[in-house]
Amino acid sequence: MSERIMLIPAGCILTMDAVGTALQDHTIVSKDGKIAAILPTAEARAAYPTAEVFDASEKVVIPGLVNVHMHSNLVRGFGDNMALYAWHEAIAETVGMETRPEEMQMGALISYLEAIKSGTTTMLSMEKYSAYCYEAAVQSGGRVRIVPYVLDFDDCVDKVELNLEYVEKTLDPALRTRFIFGFDSFREAGPDLIRQVGALSEKYNILMQTHSAESVDDVKLCLEKFGCEPVKYLYDLGVLNERMILAHGVHLTQEEKDLVEKVGARIAHCPTSNMKLSDGAAPVREYLDRGIRLGIGTDGANSNNNYDMFEEMKFAALLPRIATKKADDLTAEQTLRLATIEGARVLGLDQEVGSIEVGKKTDLCILDMRSLHCLPFNMAEPGILMSHIVYSCSGADVDSVLVDGEVLVKNHTLTRFDEANLFRAANVMACDLTARLKARGVRM
Numbered sequence: 001m002s003e004r005i006m007l008i009p010a011g012c013i014l015t016m017d018a019v020g021t022a023l024q025d026h027t028i029v030s031k032d033g034k035i036a037a038i039l040p041t042a043e044a045r046a047a048y049p050t051a052e053v054f055d056a057s058e059k060v061v062i063p064g065l066v067n068v069h070m071h072s073n074l075v076r077g078f079g080d081n082m083a084l085y086a087w088h089e090a091i092a093e094t095v096g097m098e099t100r101p102e103e104m105q106m107g108a109l110i111s112y113l114e115a116i117k118s119g120t121t122t123m124l125s126m127e128k129y130s131a132y133c134y135e136a137a138v139q140s141g142g143r144v145r146i147v148p149y150v151l152d153f154d155d156c157v158d159k160v161e162l163n164l165e166y167v168e169k170t171l172d173p174a175l176r177t178r179f180i181f182g183f184d185s186f187r188e189a190g191p192d193l194i195r196q197v198g199a200l201s202e203k204y205n206i207l208m209q210t211h212s213a214e215s216v217d218d219v220k221l222c223l224e225k226f227g228c229e230p231v232k233y234l235y236d237l238g239v240l241n242e243r244m245i246l247a248h249g250v251h252l253t254q255e256e257k258d259l260v261e262k263v264g265a266r267i268a269h270c271p272t273s274n275m276k277l278s279d280g281a282a283p284v285r286e287y288l289d290r291g292i293r294l295g296i297g298t299d300g301a302n303s304n305n306n307y308d309m310f311e312e313m314k315f316a317a318l319l320p321r322i323a324t325k326k327a328d329d330l331t332a333e334q335t336l337r338l339a340t341i342e343g344a345r346v347l348g349l350d351q352e353v354g355s356i357e358v359g360k361k362t363d364l365c366i367l368d369m370r371s372l373h374c375l376p377f378n379m380a381e382p383g384i385l386m387s388h389i390v391y392s393c394s395g396a397d398v399d400s401v402l403v404d405g406e407v408l409v410k411n412h413t414l415t416r417f418d419e420a421n422l423f424r425a426a427n428v429m430a431c432d433l434t435a436r437l438k439a440r441g442v443r444m
């Protein structure tokens with residue numbers, strides 16, 4: 001079989017490699033979905049005169065963004081003014097109970113596509129009806145890691161057995177969509193179930209994720225129920241280790257921070273959701289200074305209310321400053337690293353994605369920054385381009401997106417779907433679900 005070679009000539013490539021290389025007038029040579037070379041454009045065109053060309057010569061190319069914690073949603077736009085526990089009970093649980101599997105599948109599809117269209121190529125999503133979400137993830141073309149909402153309730157649809165079944169079904173590392181292990185939180189999963197998930201994660205050497213230390217109430221409840229804080233509780237159960245990704249990790253004691261650092265656990269930082277649910281500000285600078293692996297997540301659209309990682313980067317860069325009163329907590333470049341290569345490290349995918357380097361997958365986010373909000377626009381000023389990306393841009397500036405060299409978005413348009421038809425079909429379902437939620441007493 002002949003190789004599929006594609007040339008992607010770029011105005012500027014922000015590689016996000018270890019030394020932050022930025023290249024002007026270079027071309028990414030993609031062979032069978034992997035980056036085979038990065039050459040000066042004239043050289044690449046001479047070397048591959050007949051290759052297909054995907055032109056980004058007026059555009060800025062960055063690695064596809066990595067969202068390390070999200071949940072799919074078909075509906076959003078209510079429960080905007082509630083703190084975590086009240087919101088969880090009145091909104092998250094009610095929406096979860098009312099949503100039917102086919103609605104969840106549609107919700108997952110539009111959520112993954114929203115993320116892809118705004119530049120995210122790799123995402124970790126915790127889902128109810130995760131088997132249905134799996135089908136949606138495969139359809140979307142994104143690189144998705146699914147964690148089921150494993151709970152200790154009899155009517156739980158995502159039992160640990162299903163989690164295991166889908167982990168085994170998706171063991172092939174070549175698959176774009178795979179399962180990891182996880183459980184919702186200590187609130188919904190008892191100690192035996194948590195230990196069981198931990199043992200499976202160890203046996204298969206596969207990551208796991210749970211919500212932890214998200215708000216002050218979360219810490220209070222764990223202290224009341226188990227006599228210790230949430231992260232310490234996970235440690236005592238033997239599941240705080242290098243395979244654990246803690247979603248949020250806002251309120252940790254010094255002892256808990258020491259434990260996370262010692263065992264090499266990972267953190268999914270979700271600044272917008274933390275602000276919206278009035279959780280507080282995670283000590284991001286301190287985590288990074290301790291060498292803790294940390295990436296950025298949007299959380300679900302019910303508490304964000306979108307999957308735009310550009311917005312998330314801006315809030316990630318700004319939120320710590322409120323807590324520390326220090327303006328240099330996170331630079332634009334450091335923030336972009338968190339949303340790319342560091343996110344990939346959190347998901348154990350840094351050898352494959354997260355930076356634009358030879359041997360990695362052709363997962364790219366291509367930005368058209370020829371807009372009034374991106375002046376000065378000069379390919380030779382990577383520092384300014386990165387500032388624009390973090391502070392001025394939004395997902396709407398994403399022109400094209402590639403995963404494994406497959407073009408999933410071109411000229412701001414999804415290639416696998418007719419977006420207008422998809423919108424209509426999804427909106428019929430979303431309006432129907434909203435009406436049922438209203439009938440259940442959810443305040444709009």
Ligand SMILES: [Zn+2]
Binds near residue numbers: 071299300
């Ligand atoms: Zn979450």
